Amino acid sequence: MDTSDYNNACFAGISSLFATLLAEESQSEDCLYLNVTTPTYRGSWEKLPVMVWIHGGAWVTGSGGGLYDPKHLVNQGDVVVVTINYRLGVFGFGWHQALNNTEGGTLKGNYAIRDMVQSLEWVRDNITEFGGDRDNVTIFGESAGGWSVCNLLAIPNAAGLFDKAIIQSGGCPAMTEAEAQNVMDGVVTDLQCTGTDAEIRSCLQGASVEDLQLAATGDAPAGVNLNMASVVDGQLLPDHPLEVIESGQHNAAEVILGTNDEEIPAPIFIGVNSSAAYDDILASVFPSPVDRESLRQHYDLWQYGSYSNATAHLQTDLYFRCQSRRLAGALTASQAQDVYLYEFNLPVSTVPTTHGLDLLYLFANPTPLLPLSYDLHRDMLERWTSFARNGRPSGQWWEPTWHPYQTGNHARYRLGNILGMEYPHDDTGCDILDSLPNYRYMGEPNDWFMTRVTPLIGLLDWVLDTIFPSE
Template sequence: MSAAVSIHQGKLEGDEQNGLFVFKGIPFAAPPVGARRWLPPEKPAPWTGVRDARRFGAVAHQNKMMLTALSAMVVDGEQSEDCLTLNVWTPALDGKRRPVMVWIHGGAFTIGAGSQSIYDGSALARRGDVVLVTVNYRLGPLGYLRLADVTGGKIPSSGSEGMLDQVAALEWVRNNIAEFGGDPGNVTIFGESAGGMSVGTLLAMPAARGLFHKAIPQSGACHTGAPVARANRTAERVLSKLRVQPGDAAAIRALTPAQLLTGTLLEDGVTPDPELGMAYQPVIDGTFVPRAAIEMVADGSASGVAVMVGSTLEEWKLFSMMDPSLHKLNRAGLGARMSRRLTAEAADSLIDSYAKARAQRGETVTPAELFTAIETDRVFRIPGVRLAQIQPRHDARVYSYLFTWPSPAMGGALGSCHALELGFVFGTNQMPGMAAFAGTGPAAEKLATQMQDAWLAFARSGDPSNESTGSWKPYDEGHRSTMIFGATTKLEDAPRDEERRAWDAVPDKIFGSV
């Protein structure tokens, strides 16, 4: 059955599906094509008549993603530079002011889309009587390639155009979500991986101030951002690989998306260039992102925003599967790997601390397991912990979680890996292709209920306490209360604190990126 709504741009026709109203592919900004490529998003043009909003819009240009074995994670559909659309699930098109939850997908700022079926908003919208929004934003070289300096200003891209797309989507929500039964004064942003890092960046961005009121960064927080010098080196290397002179703006503009996508790959056109690491990420440009996000949050950029932050226990095990040399790693090799990020002395101290803490808990202490545990914390857990430590200075509503449920896939080798919590949060853990990854049975369904209820309670009131999960105390440095989501969900003080303390002397710049 069709459903209609009128917004600022014009009329939309969506679908009524099992008691929900669903609108897809709504443009929240003008297509960033032609002369608009590499520029901040512009306001969307109005239309006459009724726009069909029953199908997802095109996805941002991207290379093939790694989780294609999981059908729920596959990015389907046409790829286009004209990708700035969002999708809305709502229980009713009325004047009721429901909490609004805006999802920012992950994917290393290079892959993903708001249309991935794992992010279907039906379960959350229905269970919590909320309005659920998922968004697309420009990815990779079209969203995060800084060209302003290397082209002498001929192409003025800051390297944070993808972040500005997210701001534009939030502005659209502020201006239009009431027509979908949502409350523009109660907006929660949440995202995982690069989406969580995006949430952490939005906490710092002046342009995003006031556009949201609560934030849930999952597996990523406020430590991911490239200084201008690094962003410029990336741009130079990308252009060199594409055999284009930095000063030749016309030649750069003439590059096709397919050509641009090869700019961080090795000669085989598939393997990422290890020297570039996480090549595309928000740029700390002094304007849109004035300083490192964690510094700005410490100074109060997110004052008045409630935060719920956390990670999975064994994030890096997902990436370890793609590192065939890891099982051959010895102690010397582990020290060498960590010394690329820290001094040799600091690396040795960190490794010893992890080995001691894990041995005391009866956990494996092979070099491969130690590397996985250290990278899990360096890239994902500790950034969340540090955000939880500083935000209470500006708002007492700060909550911490740790997801420990293990995946049954590959004989349990994935553990509680990166992205595993997504199906539980969205209630899509039972979708085709998800059972082998997320697990099934009464315990899995109980966990999904607990996580959805916590996320929904937080979006409603800023406090995730609820009947199925129980009372959840705010985070403070005295107790470090953390909700453990797993086979047994419980509130625990200072989990794995030995490892957290091992990072105390390590500066913020070490965290949150690869």
């Protein structure tokens, strides 16, 4: 086999149009590959720290391939990096009793998470052949890759397969079996699969990839649906990941976690320009008028200047920042290992630090064509690889010390045009969200994501449907 290039990506769990637009490699069921990158020149002959990258893409698209070239991490940090593929969307997370009720009944969904565990087992068994230290493994991921890392912290089957973890712009989503069955019932109905479990299973197995993608997407705007997630099955995943961590039953590890300053930018909500429109979009996630009124007291015009800006900050807090703070607190309270919280900001203040831009600094090489700062690029690589080496995100001796998270002052490191610690004295938004118990444990991501009902996304959906009509 030629190992000088990336192999197939897994079939995306979104519409075939988006799957084609976003694909870096050819897509196939034959996709469960991983890639190992080692330094061009070794700093020593000692075994090197291993970093296993889990890609993002809302658990419906992406791969461990071309977008994530780890050569800068590998060569500047003197580490071995492994990037992995896992099954996506309905193929990786589809949960239905007809699929579960097979002979023996031992394999109950969560296929994508099982792929990740198997990849880590491969690393344990084989990475020494590539100069890696099997006893010094860091898992790291962004967005859905961060979701995956949180899930792996909570999965007993992953115990002993890693000892450090990095969660970038992620949280801890997981659905109940009933919620997942409800999602998959829509797919089964759309494909007109009926009869016994065996007949439904045969129908699903006979459906084309394109039909499964469209059925899983349903009526989601722009062909993107975030309704697939890991499932609390009592087998692979014993409970909601955050509950497992809060109880101290997780795979304890040193952890770095954090978010970008403006994960969801205000232009996404350009149509939210009145009090009525603001309340409508709040109601899409917060059905209780009491909850909405509590949030309005903080996310208001006086503080944020416009309804679209207030909505964007609420969405960033709800979906990303407050989840990271909550997870940092749970980990700090339930384990002896240190936890490090951060916030990432672009060095160019006029450019919003939106979701995914931190990846440019982690994987890309600084260039005048992008808002990159070599100092920030170097600092991020140093902190990430130092953490992988010894569990401490250290920089050069003259650079600020990154102190562990403290619940009392929410200490976090600021990655951006100003490097150093900050101690937020007022974090009212997260305090309010933490006081609303219904939003503590993230379930189906689509239930949290307000952008799906905004006019901008609706316009994109209409344009794509007009240009590429469904058959």
